[in-house]
Amino acid sequence: MRPLGRDELDSLYFDYPKYGAPKFSKEKKERSVDVVIVGAGPIGLTAALTLERYGISSVIIEAKSTFNDGSRAICIARQSFHIFDTLDVVKQFNAKALGWTKGRSFYRGKQILEFEMPDSENQKYRPMYNLEQQYIEKFLHDEVTKKPKIDMRWQSQLENIDIINDTAILQIKDPHHSYNLKANWVLAADGANSTIRKLLNLRLNGENFEGRYIIADVKMKHDYPTIRRALFDPDCRRDGTVLIHKQPDDIWRIDYQITENESVEDSIKEETVRSSIEAVLKDISYSGDWQLEWWSNYSANTLALDEYRHGPVFFIGDSAHIVPIFGVRGLNNGLADAQNIGWKLAFLLNKKANKKLLESYNSERRGATLDVFANATKSTRFMTPPTYGWLTMRDAALSLALRHKFAGVLANPRQMEPYSYAKSSITMPDDENFLTGPKPGTVMENFSFNDKFLSDMLDKGFNILWFGEKPKKYNRKDCPNLICLDPQSKIGELYGASNGSSYLIRPDMHILGRWYKTNLTTVLSTYEKVLNGEIL
Amino acid sequence: MTDFEMEEIYESLARKIDKFGKEKSDIFLSKLVLLLSKKFTDLDEVLNYIEEASLDLKN
Numbered sequence: 001m002r003p004l005g006r007d008e009l010d011s012l013y014f015d016y017p018k019y020g021a022p023k024f025s026k027e028k029k030e031r032s033v034d035v036v037i038v039g040a041g042p043i044g045l046t047a048a049l050t051l052e053r054y055g056i057s058s059v060i061i062e063a064k065s066t067f068n069d070g071s072r073a074i075c076i077a078r079q080s081f082h083i084f085d086t087l088d089v090v091k092q093f094n095a096k097a098l099g100w101t102k103g104r105s106f107y108r109g110k111q112i113l114e115f116e117m118p119d120s121e122n123q124k125y126r127p128m129y130n131l132e133q134q135y136i137e138k139f140l141h142d143e144v145t146k147k148p149k150i151d152m153r154w155q156s157q158l159e160n161i162d163i164i165n166d167t168a169i170l171q172i173k174d175p176h177h178s179y180n181l182k183a184n185w186v187l188a189a190d191g192a193n194s195t196i197r198k199l200l201n202l203r204l205n206g207e208n209f210e211g212r213y214i215i216a217d218v219k220m221k222h223d224y225p226t227i228r229r230a231l232f233d234p235d236c237r238r239d240g241t242v243l244i245h246k247q248p249d250d251i252w253r254i255d256y257q258i259t260e261n262e263s264v265e266d267s268i269k270e271e272t273v274r275s276s277i278e279a280v281l282k283d284i285s286y287s288g289d290w291q292l293e294w295w296s297n298y299s300a301n302t303l304a305l306d307e308y309r310h311g312p313v314f315f316i317g318d319s320a321h322i323v324p325i326f327g328v329r330g331l332n333n334g335l336a337d338a339q340n341i342g343w344k345l346a347f348l349l350n351k352k353a354n355k356k357l358l359e360s361y362n363s364e365r366r367g368a369t370l371d372v373f374a375n376a377t378k379s380t381r382f383m384t385p386p387t388y389g390w391l392t393m394r395d396a397a398l399s400l401a402l403r404h405k406f407a408g409v410l411a412n413p414r415q416m417e418p419y420s421y422a423k424s425s426i427t428m429p430d431d432e433n434f435l436t437g438p439k440p441g442t443v444m445e446n447f448s449f450n451d452k453f454l455s456d457m458l459d460k461g462f463n464i465l466w467f468g469e470k471p472k473k474y475n476r477k478d479c480p481n482l483i484c485l486d487p488q489s490k491i492g493e494l495y496g497a498s499n500g501s502s503y504l505i506r507p508d509m510h511i512l513g514r515w516y517k518t519n520l521t522t523v524l525s526t527y528e529k530v531l532n533g534e535i536l
Numbered sequence: 537m538t539d540f541e542m543e544e545i546y547e548s549l550a551r552k553i554d555k556f557g558k559e560k561s562d563i564f565l566s567k568l569v570l571l572l573s574k575k576f577t578d579l580d581e582v583l584n585y586i587e588e589a590s591l592d593l594k595n
Binding site for chain 2: 378381387388389390392393397399400402403406409410
């Protein structure tokens with residue numbers, strides 16, 4: 001919502017472009033395609049760019065004529081920056097977004113905890129960045145417009161979908177035509193209120209939490225570093241919680257809990273939002289001018305589809321799962337969904353993989369959602385205790401935390417670590433001869449050489465980290481890219497490697513398997529078996 | 537005690553307090569303190585913890 005007198009796209013910092021519907025003929029619009037992506041939010045755009053990276057064309061259908069009306073998702077995790085890196089858009093993100101590593105929690109005005117997220121010189125990107133969602137969409141969309149293989153269709157509404165013999169027939173309406181589009185694969189990236197989900201009669205299942213929040217963006221010249229602040233039971237909001245994030249363009253995100261004696265109806269009114277924000281600003285000793293940019297209400301739900309695949313349709317992002325904000329996993333998990341299905345579908349369409357590879361999408365990404373649920377449920381219980389018991393324990397922990405460090409740890413928000421695919425059907429069991437190093441299923445460890453990072457050496461397909469001498473004969477065609485490393489060096493130590501150790505890395509940087517002492521034939525045969533669907 | 541174990545204690549207490557509600561949770565928590573006190577041999581140590589827990593309770 002926007003203040004009275006400003007329409008929904010009248011932003012204080014962002015100029016919304018307006019995109020028209022495609023002008024070409026109905027016949028051209030009806031040409032059947034391999035992949036249709038429904039929704040041009042961050043997830044749909046990322047899916048299209050991921051497919052394009054492997055030479056796969058797609059059509060994106062978007063009902064709106066521009067980017068999201070408000071900011072919503074603002075926290076981008078390190079692994080998402082790596083995704084943007086592979087899509088050649090990370091430069092724009094790096095220039096605009098605010099990186100951060102630190103959070104502070106306060107109880108009744110006193111600091112009880114300062115936490116640091118893991119970071120080191122071996123990391124190319126910071127653990128977290130803040131950036132308004134409109135910019136996320138804009139940077140991705142700018143890249144999409146440069147790609148002839150991506151057919152971006154704004155103002156195109158999905159009216160119906162039929163699935164006949166594993167093919168999807170989408171009925172689409174734009175201001176000029178109503179037409180049918182035949183697609184072999186559909187990626188449903190149409191958000192929390194997904195049209196495809198409704199048309200296919202699928203339901204999200206899970207829990208609705210009581211915790212009610214207002215999220216608001218405010219423009220002000222406030223002098224405070226990019227550190228996430230959590231205020232528990234502050235003067236401005238007794239029995240409530242407030243979260244404060246810095247964003248670019250002097251925009252500040254303020255999330256606050258609607259307490260038990262307040263109603264959502266009243267809390268969402270502009271005058272109530274203004275007085276609530278005024279009180280928060282007083283609490284953080286800001287007395288300058290401020291302008292209200294945008295606000296919305298929010299409740300912490302944990303909802304997901306039971307299956308992320310329905311025939312030729314794959315659900316990615318919020319259409320598949322709605323998670324509480326506290327773990328900052330909504331956007332980040334959606335981006336990982338897009339990358340996951342993106343490379344798998346591309347390998348299939350490029351005839352480098354068997355259809356069976358796609359089966360791992362549901363187990364890997366739904367597993368990631370369930371993991372978020374487990375962690376988010378804990379964070380949500382701490383942020384907005386649902387019952388007397390949780391409230392009593394939360395307040396006891398906060399009160400103790402004023403003098404005892406151990407209790408502050410209970411207030412620590414769950415770290416946003418990428419999910420491990422250890423249990424995935426395409427992840428190899430670990431080689432027990434390794435004493436250290438990253439395990440199969442996890443994201444590979446990055447490493448800084450003098451002039452570049454290990455992640456910069458990765459090819460867009462699979463990669464083998466080979467510890468030992470360069471093999472005399474290695475046929476690159478249709479084989480993973482080979483990166484030869486010294487087992488006696490710092491990176492050898494990081495990977496717990498000996499001479500003849502190797503790691504097989506997936507296109508999304510997750511480790512498919514590792515061997516302590518092996519030859520390339522073993523690694524290559526595993527690679528082939530996975531792509532041929534023999535290991536599933 | 538690891539952070540993880542501490543969290544388990546936190547959760548199990550929250551569930552018990554919910555089970556007995558506002559009226560009975562005082563008695564439940566007091567019983568728990570008495571039981572845990574039996575683990576100590578030094579009276580002063582327990583009294584110090586009682587003092588420590590009573591800090592920062594006023595609004």
